[in-house]
Amino acid sequence: MTAPDQSPVPFASPAAATGAEFVETPVDYDALVLASFGGPEGQDDVIPFLRNVTRGRGIPDERLEEVAHHYRHFGGVSPINEQNRQLKAALEAELASRGIELPVYGGNRNWAPYLEDAFTAAAHDGHKTLLVLATSAYSSYSSDRQYREDIARAITDAGLEGRVTADKVRLFFDHPGFVAPFQEGVDAAVASFLEQGIAASDIHVLFSTHSIPTADAERSGPRDIDWGEGGAYVAQHRAVAEHMVRKLGDGAVLRDVCA
Known part of the structure; x- marks a missing residue:
């Protein structure tokens, strides 16, 4: 039996095993894994899915049912x-259009697959050298470090150590590839309001995010940085929102909105 991986980042490639923010040594990945949260596919899946989400916490089904109504x-x-299936298909199409032979697999934390x-x-x-793209963009335990733990657990559970x-x-x-589509949507919406004769002073942009x-x-992000209230999670969302508002003023037709 293979001994557990004791590197700072278990089961990472040698180039990424130290946990450095950026990998500067080229790695020849031979497959891409799209990792996400997962979700129920029907009414019968809701409680089993929520049990997976809350595993280890001893939360009774009666309490889970109070949350289940959202689903x-x-x-x-x-x-x-479905969004992840579409994303997987889009990634496959984009890779193919660039002549890159890199198969894409999909897997979730809390539901099949x-x-x-x-x-x-x-x-x-x-395929032996995998690149994992988690569908969470911001800092927090559940959106970053837990995915690293999920990767290590999944490799161990699958018996793929070594x-x-x-x-x-x-x-x-x-x-930019993440922010630009949001920017384009906001720019188009504001421009449409202005074309309808709505005064710039009456246009307000509301930014909403996953709570x-x-x-x-508060615990998100490196401890050696003072992120302010809400930790890195809030600071990063604010930074993106502020950037988009600044960019909103770049075009003449939109400049008055930011005045």
Whole structure:
């Protein structure tokens, strides 16, 4: 039996095993794994899914049912699964258009297909050096470090120790490819309001995000940085919102909105 990986980042490639923010040594990845939270696909899945989300906390089903109504309102179906299927297809199409032969696998933390299923399938197909893209852009335990733990757990549970390595893509909240589509949507909406004759002073842009427990937000990000109230999670969201508002004023037709 293979001994547990004791490197700072278990089961990472040698180039990424130290946990440095950026990998500067080229790595020849042979597959991409899209990792996400997962969600129920129907009413019968809701409580089992919530049990997975809260595993180890001893929360009774009666309490879970109080949360379940958020999913039951939409037929017990979470939109995240279909969104991830579309994202996977888009990644595959983009890679193909660039002539890059890199298969894409999908796996979730809390619902099928699970992350260990994705790693097992990749290994079965002969892929050993995996790049993992988690669909969470911002700092917090559940959106970053827990995915690293998920990767290590999934590789162990799948019995793939010593057979595969897996490197997680860095947080991408500030990457132009992530921010630009939001910017384009806001710019278009504001321009449309102005064209309708709505005064710039009457236009307000509301930024909303996924909520996490306050204590988790406060603990997010490196401890040696003073992030202010809300930790890195809030600071990063504010930084993106402020950037978008500044960019909103770049065009003449939109400049008055930011005055």
